[in-house]
Amino acid sequence: MEVVTPMPGTVLSIDVSEGQKVNANDEVATIEAMKMEVKIYAPGNGTIKEIKVGPGDTLNVNDVVMIIE
């Protein structure tokens, strides 16, 4: 399953690493929008398969941040 950005912003940090197991609602990344830090949460349980972006990247709505299996 894909983790997508809910709003345009800049990636501040990726808070998990590939291969890590996550549960639904775990924090997986932090983006900055309108000078505010916004946490992105895992939509479901699984293992982080691939991280698509890094800190500093600019994202649009619905860009894929990472893929969870």
Add this chain to the structure above:
Amino acid sequence: MQEQIAKNLADMGVFHLTAGNLVMWLVAFGLFYLAIKKQIEPLLLIPIGFGIFIANFPLTGLLGEHGLFEIFYKYGISNELIPPLIFLGLGAMTDFGPVLANPKTFLLGAAAQLGVYGAFFAALLLGFTLPEAAAVGIIGGADGPTSIFLSNALAPHLLGAVAVAAYSYMALVPIIIPPVARALTTKQERSIVMTQMRVVSKGEKIVFPLLGCIVIISLVPKSAPLIAMFMLGNLFMECGVVERLTDVSRNAMMNIVTILLGLGVGSRMTAETFLRLDTIGVFIIGIVAFTIACAGGVLMAKFMNICSKNKINPLIGAAGVSAVPMAARVVHMMGAKENPQNYLLMHAMGPNVAGVIGTAVCAGALISALTG
């Protein structure tokens, strides 16, 4: 000889300081404290506070005919130059994407202007004259430059109080919005997750400022100074070919005029003009205005939910009070409290920027109604 000494002493400001001057210094120091220690609107409160501080020294001549502060005031505020320049900068920072993605949110920004009219009538009841009531009511729009623009046009003697009330309440948005919005919504409503916004094309964003001018300026011509400059700034940003103009509008020029505006506004706040009962009235009505504005937006959102299937989270209505982007952030945090995966920030930006436009339109309408 003795006469000379007496005259020299008499020329020293210290002997002319009044108790009122000292009270105004305390007001200025209070603003410094908020700005430096609490980091509340420091860019505005430092110059305003310093303007107040210096304006309350006797015998400086700064407010005389050719006085420095008088020049800032006369050629920056009194002739209504600076507020539109600030709007140019704001336009160059404002992304209309969220409004265009969901144009319904324009109604929420408009509903929040109820605060302006509610406060207007409250001020009339308290005995303010019509133009004064309009100047005080505009505080409910939560927009600094617009408040200054309008109060200068209609009731210049209240300018200092109106400006400081507007900026103080804007700084208090995180404290004012949550209780009002919570009281008017159920937990269920606050948890409404809004659907993904559509992506707005570049073409739409370029057409919008032009279309906005056509609609707004032809309907409310007196709003032209603010709206035209705002839309020009927005066009700079969205057209993508005048990066340098966008940059100078939102950064360098904005900073320069902010200094002049702050000093000009602060200098209006001498003991004689500020330490009056009117000022207390302005502050009381200001908070009433904010509360009504916030409630108006939320209730409008609830009303729209009755009529439409695509539910909106009524919290975003509260962002219609302008105070960009603070109000939108507060709304976002309230939504996230109910459901951490609910991202209201961008949805709230819609009513938020619509609120700015709404307040400017309101100001134009009040000016034309009251100056004829």
